[in-house]
Structure formats: C-alpha cells, structure tokens
Amino acid sequence: MAMFESFFEMENTPFGRNVPPEYLYQPEHISEAKGRLRYVAKDQLFAVVTGDPGCGKTTLIRDFAQELPKDDYILLYLSDSKLTPRWFYSGLLDQLGLESRFYRGDAKRRLQEEVEILRGGRNKKVVCVLDEAHLLEKETLEEFRFLLNYRFDSMSPMALILVGQTELWDQKLRLQRYAAIRQRIDVNIVLRHLDRAETNKYIESHMRYAGGRQDIFTDRALDEVYKDSSGIPRMINRICEKTLMYASQQQKRLVDEHMVRFVSEHEMLKGGDLR
Numbered sequence: 001m002a003m004f005e006s007f008f009e010m011e012n013t014p015f016g017r018n019v020p021p022e023y024l025y026q027p028e029h030i031s032e033a034k035g036r037l038r039y040v041a042k043d044q045l046f047a048v049v050t051g052d053p054g055c056g057k058t059t060l061i062r063d064f065a066q067e068l069p070k071d072d073y074i075l076l077y078l079s080d081s082k083l084t085p086r087w088f089y090s091g092l093l094d095q096l097g098l099e100s101r102f103y104r105g106d107a108k109r110r111l112q113e114e115v116e117i118l119r120g121g122r123n124k125k126v127v128c129v130l131d132e133a134h135l136l137e138k139e140t141l142e143e144f145r146f147l148l149n150y151r152f153d154s155m156s157p158m159a160l161i162l163v164g165q166t167e168l169w170d171q172k173l174r175l176q177r178y179a180a181i182r183q184r185i186d187v188n189i190v191l192r193h194l195d196r197a198e199t200n201k202y203i204e205s206h207m208r209y210a211g212g213r214q215d216i217f218t219d220r221a222l223d224e225v226y227k228d229s230s231g232i233p234r235m236i237n238r239i240c241e242k243t244l245m246y247a248s249q250q251q252k253r254l255v256d257e258h259m260v261r262f263v264s265e266h267e268m269l270k271g272g273d274l275r
C-alpha cells in the first residue's frame with residue numbers, strides 16, 4: 001500500500017481498481033440499468049450500453065455478470081479492439097472451453113451447435129457481451145449481424161450486449177450501413193455522468209471501503225472534485241487519489257479545494273485529460 005493510506009490510517013486503498021462489489025456505488029440509475037440487463041439476459045434480447053470513457057460501463061457489466069445465477073446462465077465476454085471476425089468466433093468458442101477452428105464458417109457452425117446444446121440439453125441461457133465495441137472494425141460489427149440473424153431465425157438463442165463509448169452511436173450505429181443492427185436493438189442504456197450529490201456519495205462509498213477517518217475532504221474540496229472530474233468515476237478516482245497523496249506529503253489531515261485544484265491542474269498538464 002502506498003504511503004498516504006497509513007498516513008490517513010486507512011485499511012484499504014480507497015480509489016483503486018479492486019473495490020469489492022458490495023462497496024461499488026450504486027445510485028438509482030445504475031441499479032436500474034442492471035435491472036434492465038437482467039431482463040435482457042432473461043428474455044434473451046439485444047442491448048447496447050454506451051457512455052463516455054470512465055463512466056462505469058465495464059464495472060456495470062462486471063457487477064451484472066457476477067450476480068447472474070451460474071446455474072442458469074453462461075456469460076461470454078469479449079473485449080478486444082483488434083477482434084477480426086475469425087477471432088471473434090474463436091474467442092467465443094474459447095470461452096465455452098472449446099478448441100477454436102481456423103475457418104470462419106466452421107467456427108460459426110461450432111458456435112451455433114454449442115449454443116443449441118447449452119440451451120436444449122443443459123437448459124442454460126447464453127449471454128454474449130462485446131466490450132469496447134466502439135473499436136470494432138466494420139467487418140466484425142457486420143459479423144455481429146450473423147449472431148442477430150441467427151437469433152431471429154431460430155428463437156432467441158442468446159442475449160447480446162454491445163458495450164462501447166459514445167462514438168459507438170455517433171460513428172457507427174447511427175450510420176445507414178448499420179441500420180439493420182440498429183433496428184434490432186431492444187434495450188438502449190446510456191450511462192451518464194454523476195451529478196454533484198452523486199459524486200459526493202460516490203466518494204463516500206470509496207472512503208467507507210478504505211476505512212479510517214471519513215471527513216478528510218471538505219465540502220468545497222468535493223465541489224472542486226466534481227468540477228474537475230465532471231462526474232466521471234475514473235476521473236474522480238484519479239483526482240481523489242492524487243490529492244490524498246499530495247496531502248499526505250504535505251502532512252495535511254484535511255483536503256481543501258486548493259489542494260484539489262492544484263493537483264487537478266498538475267495532472268492535466270502532465271497527463272492530458274486524466275483518462
């Protein structure tokens with residue numbers, strides 16, 4: 001653990017990546033999104049989840065996935081920007097624990113067969129998630145149509161969830177050439193930024209996880225964190241963590257708005273947009 005944790009008498013790193021699920025911040029719009037994903041899984045629908053980078057899309061999917069009953073569902077999760085159609089199918093087969101084949105047609109058929117076995121024989125529902133979908137090449141996204149077609153030919157053999165940054169809409173799905181995919185979307189989830197009150201609660205839940213004193217950030221420091229992060233969780237994490245480090249170096253037990261601003265400006269100069 002870094003130095004600031006012991007300075008602030010914390011038991012855990014407050015703004016790291018490994019916050020356990022029960023400490024995740026879950027405002028109403030997030031639990032509602034999770035509820036809609038459960039419904040997508042249950043009814044084997046097609047969903048698109050978009051939002052700005054760092055807004056919590058992958059976290060939402062992970063949380064949703066770990067709550068899915070293992071006896072009833074099989075989750076296939078792919079997150080690879082360089083996914084060519086061939087690797088797309090072999091990636092899915094891999095996750096099913098099957099040897100992947102070299103030829104596209106073959107892998108496609110294998111996947112279809114396997115999904116049928118899971119559904120028919122083992123009574124399991126398949127949920128297929130493609131994260132970072134805004135990076136998918138046209139060819140792979142087109143290939144995705146196959147899964148959709150297949151879905152509509154027979155009766156919904158799997159739930160499909162495309163997850164990506166806002167440009168998945170602006171630069172891909174909105175375009176005419178993706179109309180066939182767009183028209184089949186059953187559920188559209190857009191993750192927004194947190195507002196001021198939510199940013200406060202978000203920080204609170206991370207500080208609770210860390211343990212130690214809970215009133216380290218002053219109200220005006222929290223205002224400043226909100227302003228500098230525009231309510232994006234990943235940026236809130238970065239700013240809060242760096243500010244706690246800075247405060248501990250300065251031997252300050254209280255974080256005020258000047259420290260937050262100093263650190264934010266410094267980070268901005270150093271690392272571009274903090275993302």
Ligand SMILES: Nc1ncnc2c1ncn2[C@@H]1O[C@H](COP(=O)(O)OP(=O)(O)O)[C@@H](O)[C@H]1O
Binds near residue numbers: 017025
């Ligand atoms: N609901 C949440 N509760 C706690 N931390 C969160 C939450 N949502 C996001 N985070 C944190 O913010 C960071 C960015 O989230 P992530 O899901 O990777 O964003 P995205 O996939 O949209 O780029 C992660 O490090 C994660 O720990």
Ligand SMILES: [Mg+2]
Binds near residue numbers: 057058059131132
């Ligand atoms: Mg992500």
